[in-house]
Amino acid sequence: MSEADQRWERIRNILLWLAAPLIIGMLAASAVPQPVVGVIRLEDAIYSYSAQTTIKQIQYAINHPEVRAVVLVMDSPGGTVVDTESIYMELTRLREMKPVVTVVNGMSASGGYYLSANTDYIFAKPTSLVGNIGVIGYLPPAPFVIEDIITTGPYKLWGAPRDSDMRQIEMIKQGFFEAVKLGRGDKLTGKDSVTFSGQIWSGIDGLKLGIIDEFGTENDGARKAAELAKVAHYEVLDLAGPAGIQPDTFLFFMTDAEGISLPYPKEAGVYMLYIPPLPVK
Numbered sequence: 001m002s003e004a005d006q007r008w009e010r011i012r013n014i015l016l017w018l019a020a021p022l023i024i025g026m027l028a029a030s031a032v033p034q035p036v037v038g039v040i041r042l043e044d045a046i047y048s049y050s051a052q053t054t055i056k057q058i059q060y061a062i063n064h065p066e067v068r069a070v071v072l073v074m075d076s077p078g079g080t081v082v083d084t085e086s087i088y089m090e091l092t093r094l095r096e097m098k099p100v101v102t103v104v105n106g107m108s109a110s111g112g113y114y115l116s117a118n119t120d121y122i123f124a125k126p127t128s129l130v131g132n133i134g135v136i137g138y139l140p141p142a143p144f145v146i147e148d149i150i151t152t153g154p155y156k157l158w159g160a161p162r163d164s165d166m167r168q169i170e171m172i173k174q175g176f177f178e179a180v181k182l183g184r185g186d187k188l189t190g191k192d193s194v195t196f197s198g199q200i201w202s203g204i205d206g207l208k209l210g211i212i213d214e215f216g217t218e219n220d221g222a223r224k225a226a227e228l229a230k231v232a233h234y235e236v237l238d239l240a241g242p243a244g245i246q247p248d249t250f251l252f253f254m255t256d257a258e259g260i261s262l263p264y265p266k267e268a269g270v271y272m273l274y275i276p277p278l279p280v281k
Contacts, residue, residue: 033066034066034233034234034235035066035068035226035229035231035232035233035234035235036064036066036067036068036234036235036236036237037067037068037069037070037071037222037225037226037229037231037234037235037236037237038057038060038061038067038069038070038071038237038238038239039070039071039073039218039222039236039237039238039239040054040057040058040061040070040071040072040073040239040240041073041238041240042054042072042073042074042075042076042087042112042115043073043074043075043076043105044076044252045076045077045078045079045252045253045265045273046076046078046079046080046083046084046087046111046112046115046272047079047080047083047252048080048083049248050076050079050083050248051079051080051083051084051086051087053240053243053245053248054087054090055086055087055090056243056244056245057239057240057243057245058070058087058090058091058093058094059090059243060239060242060243061094061098061239062093062094062097062098064242067098067237067239068098068226068229068231068234069098069099069100069101069225069226069228069229069231070094070098070099070100070101070225070239071100071101071102071103071218071221071222071225071236072091072100072101072102072103072115072116072119073102073103073105073218073221074102074103074104074105074107074108074112074115074116075104075105075106075107075108076107076108076109076111076112077107077109077110077111077112077132077263077273077274077275078109078110078111078112078113078114078132078271078272078273078274079111079252079265079271079272079273080111080265080269080270080271080272080273081111081135081172081269081270081271081272084111084114084115084272087115088114088115088118088179091115091118091119092118095118095119095120098229099120099121099225099228099229100118100119100120100225101119101120101121101122101123101221101222101224101225101228102115102116102119102121102122102123102221103123103124103216103217103218103220103221104116104122104123104124104125104128104130104203104212105125105128106128106129107128107129107130107274108122108124108128108129108130109129109130109131109132109200109273109274110132110133110134110271110272110273110274111271111272111273112274113130113131113132113133113180113211114133114176114179114180114272116130117179117180117182117183117184118179118183119183120228121213121214121221121224121228122211122212122213122214123212123213123214123215123216123217123220123221123224124203124206124207124212124215124216125203125215126202126203126204126215127202127203127204128202128203128206128212129200129201129202129203129274130200130201130202130203130206130211130212131199131200131201131206131211132198132199132200132274133176133177133180133195133196133198134173134176134196134198134272135169135172135173135176135270135271135272136169136270136271136273136275137165137168137169137269137270137271138268138269138270165270168270169270172270172272176272177192177196180195180196184210184211187210187213188209188210188211189208189209189210190208190209190210194209195209195211200274203215222234222236251266252265252266253265253266254266263275263276
């Protein structure tokens with residue numbers, strides 16, 4: 001082998017030693033999935049089906065390591081207490097592992113805001129509706145005798161005395177207040193008498209009161225979530241598809257004789273729900 005050939009052999013070996021780590025690194029990087037910011041949309045009243053689908057998407061985010069953060073897109077007036085609490089508990093599990101950011105589009109009221117307060121950051125629009133912190137419930141009627149029905153106790157037919165239901169509603173209300181205080185902490189700037197008055201605010205007023213953190217869109221929410229998760233070059237993915245969510249046809253609200261939806265739930269119960277005033281005829 002000539003001296004020139006030997007020199008070229010040495011240069012080739014050096015190039016191979018330099019290129020090998022780069023090639024190995026590129027192959028390793030291609031095997032690692034791209035970071036994902038998952039989007040979960042809660043754009044309905046909170047009841048059994050919407051809670052189940054939301055929880056299913058939360059569990060998908062928990063179980064898939066490529067999902068590094070979540071954006072909860074909210075447009076909800078709230079709903080049943082038990083279903084809202086179910087989502088809240090799963091959100092708490094998710095936040096122990098990954099950051100969650102809320103983006104409010106139209107509304108995050110009552111139970112919807114209860115969930116928003118359990119996230120790391122809240123964006124809304126200036127005209128979004130937020131707050132309505134509190135609980136409503138239907139009290140049972142005062143017991144009376146129905147001749148054709150035999151019951152084994154005075155409250156068998158009604159479930160509980162009225163004052164018992166009132167105490168239950170008060171207990172749920174206090175739990176709601178504490179959840180908001182825990183979630184928002186020092187960000188709340190208003191007096192408790194204002195914050196917990198049950199009022200619903202525009203995003204502008206919500207920002208002044210510390211009910212939300214900033215005005216922003218879904219894109220802003222994704223960027224914030226990625227920042228909190230410390231990831232770049234991420235993909236934004238709606239989790240409904242991967243989680244196998246199917247559309248639902250259940251009607252949560254009452255309808256009138258003409259089939260027009262009313263702002264009242266079909267079933268009696270205790271709710272974290274915003275009910276707007278009916279228009280004056």
